[in-house]
Amino acid sequence: MLLSSRPLLAALLLAGLASPVHAHFQEILPSDDVLPDGGAVTLDLLFTHPFEGGPAMEMARPAAVGVLAHGTRTDLSAALEETATGEARSWRLSHTLDQPGAAVFYVTPEPYWEPAEGKFIVHHAKVVVDAYASGEGWDEMVGLPVEIRPLTRPTGLWTGNLFTGVVTKAGAPVPHAEVEVEFVNTAGIPAPNDAYITQVLRADASGTFSYAMPFEGWWGFAALIEADDPMVSPEGTEVPVEEGALIWVRTRKAGE
Template sequence: MLRATCLGLILAASVTLPALAHFQELLPSADVLPEGGTVSLDLVFTHPMDRGPQMQMDRPIRFGMVMDGKATDLSASLVESLDGGKSAWRAFVDLKTPGAAVFFVEPAPYWEPAEGKYIVHYAKVVVDSFASGEGWNAMVGLPVEIRPLTRPTGLWTGNLFTGVVTKNGTPLPFAEVEVEYVNDGGVTAPNDAFVTQVITADANGTFSYAMPRAGWWGFAALTEADARMKSPEGKDVPVEAGALIWVKATDMVKVP
């Protein structure tokens, strides 16, 4: 009877515990640089809406930007930072010419024992230098990637963001897209259903979402990678390949 009671408590706990969505953050200090200049970028693997916990992020495999049709490796600019013993990364990049810089990261695979899989979230964000409005829809060529149909810079709160989920360059029908807000501490979710919003893309891989609050929003299209990996115990396990894009919404402010 004691064994059955303990088993029942364990099962109940597994049902009631919330599932935390992992998001690879790639957040710049601004989405638009009206006069160009230096932008800082923070790379953190965390749960944005819940404001943590932060997971260990090993040195990324790739970090760079695409601008004016040219890809630039920025890996050497990464500086490691520690928060509670967990690694994150920061970089400073000087944008001297007009145009949109599409920053991207391919993180090292993260082993998630609770789910029995590795996680690799290919994240990107667009920073528009000199408010050019040019080059924002350039694709990096990542294994899984979101193609923006809405310009992802200079967006007002309430604007509709639309994108297409692609895998190996081809639209992915009915992909599941998770959406989270980078909580500044000013939002308390009524319950767990409000922490992660969920969208299913249509038959053409297209999805849309209206951002209801100012700040950074992450869109994560989750798929299973074609190749499996070996777990720390040597077993073949799946790999969650996520395509992420970060978009900022800005409130309209009354000018005196």
């Protein structure tokens, strides 16, 4: 009996050791991606695992949050309202768009210490909201330390569309950058196994990547790049910093 139990015990131990660390994504999700008549948009800021619907991680007040529209950056930190997702802090803001054109909302959170990975995480996230369905200004760059330049307009997308972008660092393309892709799984789509939760691809030599989105909803693209300078962990040792360049896009089914 003891001998027959050993393979099972070994399998369980190996399963525990092989358990993946699921992807963290900084969400900045607006109430809509296109405002046909302009007006107010509400954005929710949450640090979480989108496909699994959580758990949400504690999010300190962002280091920076704002909007780029018509070539002008506006600080929106005064508009932040603290909210809660489960027991974790999250944030919300509202902003009115009264002129036609794309507004690029962005957030840089405070560094998040992830002990399971032995590193800090800083994800610079952005999302485009098109006021009056103008179709203009969607490729303006905020100037974040790492940032995705969209080559596909990131608004008005159908399910199945191909999204293409360029990973940049300090404005220059990042060859062969790794890009993680996740879906905000409010539909409760089951994953056959953990390999399906986070899609992973690599940009080409010019930093360009593409991905076809199979479901309706919000999609996050996170290019993960190690920062040039380390930080000091709570234990007092130097550790790497994962800088993420994130962009969020929404798809809709035809006929809806």
